[in-house]
Amino acid sequence: MSALTVFTETSNKIPVVSFAVGFRVGSTADPVGKEGLARITARLFRRGMVSLGAEALEESIDRLGSEFGADASPSSSSVHGECISRNVEAFSELMSRIIGEPAFAEDELGRVVRETQAELVEARDSDRSLAGRAFRRTLFAGHPYARRVAGTLASLATITQADVRAHYERAFTRANAVVAVSGDVTESDARALAEKLVSRLPEGTKNVDSVGDPAGPKGRHLVVVDKPERTQTQLVIGAIGSRADDPDHYPWMVGNTVFGGTFTSRLMQEIRAKRGWSYGASSRVGFDRHREAFTMWTAPAAKDTAACLALELELLGELAAKGVTDEEVAFAKNYLVRSHAFDLDTAKKRVHLPFEEALYDLPPGYHTDYVRHVEGVDTKAINAALANRVKIDDLVIGAVVTQAEMGTALAEAIPNLASKTVLAQDFE
Amino acid sequence: MTTTTDFAEVATRLSASRPEGQRLRHIASEAFGPGMTIERFKLDNGLTILVERDASAPVVSLMTWVKVGSRFEKQGKTGLSHLFEHLMFGETEMTPHGAFDRQIEEAGGETNAATFLDWTYYVQNLPVSALGLGMRLEAERMARLVLREPQVASEKDVVMNERRQRVDDDVDGAVSEALYREAFKVHAYGIPTIGWMEDIEGFTPDDCTAFYKTYYAPNNATLVLSGDIDPEKDLGTLLDTFGVLAPSEIPVEDMHPEPPQVEERVLVVEKPTSVHRVAIGYKSPAFGDFEHAAMVVLAEILFGGRSGRLHKKLVRDKEIATEVRGWVGTFRDPSLFDISLTAREGTTAEELLGLFDVELDKVLEAPVTDDELERAKARLELGTVQSLETAPGRAESIGFYETVLGDPGAIFGKLEAYRRVTQGDVLRAARTFLVKTARTVVLVHPNGEPDEELDEEDSE
Numbered sequence: 001m002s003a004l005t006v007f008t009e010t011s012n013k014i015p016v017v018s019f020a021v022g023f024r025v026g027s028t029a030d031p032v033g034k035e036g037l038a039r040i041t042a043r044l045f046r047r048g049m050v051s052l053g054a055e056a057l058e059e060s061i062d063r064l065g066s067e068f069g070a071d072a073s074p075s076s077s078s079v080h081g082e083c084i085s086r087n088v089e090a091f092s093e094l095m096s097r098i099i100g101e102p103a104f105a106e107d108e109l110g111r112v113v114r115e116t117q118a119e120l121v122e123a124r125d126s127d128r129s130l131a132g133r134a135f136r137r138t139l140f141a142g143h144p145y146a147r148r149v150a151g152t153l154a155s156l157a158t159i160t161q162a163d164v165r166a167h168y169e170r171a172f173t174r175a176n177a178v179v180a181v182s183g184d185v186t187e188s189d190a191r192a193l194a195e196k197l198v199s200r201l202p203e204g205t206k207n208v209d210s211v212g213d214p215a216g217p218k219g220r221h222l223v224v225v226d227k228p229e230r231t232q233t234q235l236v237i238g239a240i241g242s243r244a245d246d247p248d249h250y251p252w253m254v255g256n257t258v259f260g261g262t263f264t265s266r267l268m269q270e271i272r273a274k275r276g277w278s279y280g281a282s283s284r285v286g287f288d289r290h291r292e293a294f295t296m297w298t299a300p301a302a303k304d305t306a307a308c309l310a311l312e313l314e315l316l317g318e319l320a321a322k323g324v325t326d327e328e329v330a331f332a333k334n335y336l337v338r339s340h341a342f343d344l345d346t347a348k349k350r351v352h353l354p355f356e357e358a359l360y361d362l363p364p365g366y367h368t369d370y371v372r373h374v375e376g377v378d379t380k381a382i383n384a385a386l387a388n389r390v391k392i393d394d395l396v397i398g399a400v401v402t403q404a405e406m407g408t409a410l411a412e413a414i415p416n417l418a419s420k421t422v423l424a425q426d427f428e
Numbered sequence: 429m430t431t432t433t434d435f436a437e438v439a440t441r442l443s444a445s446r447p448e449g450q451r452l453r454h455i456a457s458e459a460f461g462p463g464m465t466i467e468r469f470k471l472d473n474g475l476t477i478l479v480e481r482d483a484s485a486p487v488v489s490l491m492t493w494v495k496v497g498s499r500f501e502k503q504g505k506t507g508l509s510h511l512f513e514h515l516m517f518g519e520t521e522m523t524p525h526g527a528f529d530r531q532i533e534e535a536g537g538e539t540n541a542a543t544f545l546d547w548t549y550y551v552q553n554l555p556v557s558a559l560g561l562g563m564r565l566e567a568e569r570m571a572r573l574v575l576r577e578p579q580v581a582s583e584k585d586v587v588m589n590e591r592r593q594r595v596d597d598d599v600d601g602a603v604s605e606a607l608y609r610e611a612f613k614v615h616a617y618g619i620p621t622i623g624w625m626e627d628i629e630g631f632t633p634d635d636c637t638a639f640y641k642t643y644y645a646p647n648n649a650t651l652v653l654s655g656d657i658d659p660e661k662d663l664g665t666l667l668d669t670f671g672v673l674a675p676s677e678i679p680v681e682d683m684h685p686e687p688p689q690v691e692e693r694v695l696v697v698e699k700p701t702s703v704h705r706v707a708i709g710y711k712s713p714a715f716g717d718f719e720h721a722a723m724v725v726l727a728e729i730l731f732g733g734r735s736g737r738l739h740k741k742l743v744r745d746k747e748i749a750t751e752v753r754g755w756v757g758t759f760r761d762p763s764l765f766d767i768s769l770t771a772r773e774g775t776t777a778e779e780l781l782g783l784f785d786v787e788l789d790k791v792l793e794a795p796v797t798d799d800e801l802e803r804a805k806a807r808l809e810l811g812t813v814q815s816l817e818t819a820p821g822r823a824e825s826i827g828f829y830e831t832v833l834g835d836p837g838a839i840f841g842k843l844e845a846y847r848r849v850t851q852g853d854v855l856r857a858a859r860t861f862l863v864k865t866a867r868t869v870v871l872v873h874p875n876g877e878p879d880e881e882l883d884e885e886d887s888e
Contacts, residue, residue, distance in 0.1 A: 342487060
């Protein structure tokens, strides 16, 4: 039996113990046409074990003063739980059985599929969700990141018990597991509890993630979701982003802090503070096991959307061409280093850092040596990263608007637009 | 560990050299659950200070709770408490526009604020080294805010965009606004905290200045410090910064209680939504009312998690809903047991309401089971404990309970009250408050459905 990857942090501040078990297989492993499989499998954990039906399981979780959740992301699947510490033995035993002895009953699969399909329909009411999905499927076209973690109405309907069982057997193994235990528990007990959580899982083999980096489209592409009666536009602009092991990952991240990473960043100043155009304005350099997206988000009133979009493109161009100043860099580094105290102020947050490093194969010390990474960045490195990585000619712009009223103005605000796609709000 | 006596002695010593009217008194040490303590202080100017000391992390949460919210507003001037909350991050006599947030961020802190029916709070979560800066800036804006154009106009635009995001283009937000407007015909709980769009648009710097002078004063606020504070140093800074502020005469609240509701109100609205929805508000007890605890336990039994009765029946068994939520208002005055149901495609709002009523009738007819009661209590215990894990979480709890109930540690009293709730209490609360003639219902239909009665109409 291989050594289990376990992280622990203890604290008796509150009488609660937290558990997280991550598995190195996520929705990018869903077979084509079976999108949503990883997430359906995770959701089925709550729908009964071999020896306990779904309703009785829910009642057991509540009776112990505990909570349990399971979900999938593109590169991982995870389960997490939390309980009042006096019930830690009973809850950890229950959690071990939930993940080690799932029933995956046919009727429960049908129920969870129908429930998920209904949620997909309801999610059309969220403009931000629509904008984000339209953006990702355009930016990552041809790459597994373009596919929806939750699946589609059609793909969910094809998922069978055998699919779920096969995914479970591949993903939920000891070799794929990373465990975190934190809170009101001793170090030695935490390690024993971690072993108990995965004790019912087979050894298996560690998953090799063969997904490559996405390339992203050349040119500027607008994808509009047409929705009636929009008074405001959820607007996302972005491009292919960074990998955690890029040599210029941290410089870009610090540069992005100047651009759109804080409440007083350039984006907030120009869009919210000076012009009042949007309640929020931010940008993010995402990370995952593979190259993720760089995104800028705003939500201007319909009447201000074209002007806001044009300004964002101008600000991004200026960032790539001129970079950031020494003064801005000093501010960003101070902010990032000093605020790091809030990444460490609870046992659960502290244990999450090495847990995430291990689960996503981030470079050793990506989080745990965060302060040194940030302090090691200088203006020259940041500006080189921005000049090299911010591709202002290769952008995807996603927006939810009432097409008849806004579509033309939006397209006209984007110089050198290569393509425009209009999607109905029920696009899959 | 500093003892209670130490805090009193520190306050007395730090105040000794200060003029009368600018001194700090230690009032009491109050238990905060089984292992924590809140130190209560008062400045001569009337500012209440509550300190919860915890050295487990080098951080501190500084919260200012002001006893003003949308309950103090009138039609035609709605949303001023909330707009003003935004303006509090602006210019002061000593700090230029934008510098407040910039200085806090450079120190590694974050700021935020919230406005609701009964209160407004401001929070600064800071590395402990930045607490002095935080207190100086907080005191400055309590007394030396500068309100002028173009900042007021720009912030109005921001708030109008916030309204579009949270209400106008958000079905849940729009429906919630309609529910409270229908449920409260007299009491100001019917006013949306964010305000009506035309009211937001109409505010002037003079409106804002008048509001500021009326409600923002040390004797209308509570300061909460939770985290790794140094009593000697930080209470000294408190005296230097807040101690010198002058109190105001706070006007008596011109409050109009809501008359008893004697007839069900049903509103049918059409929205650009993919599915039907239902919002229901039963008139419910004030947060300080004895019956509130039983109502919370009842809500937990009906809506708590996946084993709650409504989830089990409407989402799992009947498969006609995707989501069911219920929450008992935690306000100073009687408010709503606020319920929202989201239908699955193919189910109408009326059908969903019909099955909801069948389930509700069951808790009026027979007691809930012992097991349901125990599960609800266990869930409430976990939620209570979880909310106190971080310094910001504890500061929020202390400030909220002090502002609404006058007891900063009341979260634990509430937990005890939940533990005492019996099956009989739940049955009594259900029969008292789940009364159809005292409820308001909003039925939401997707736009463009073939139905003759879909215009916005009030059945009353």
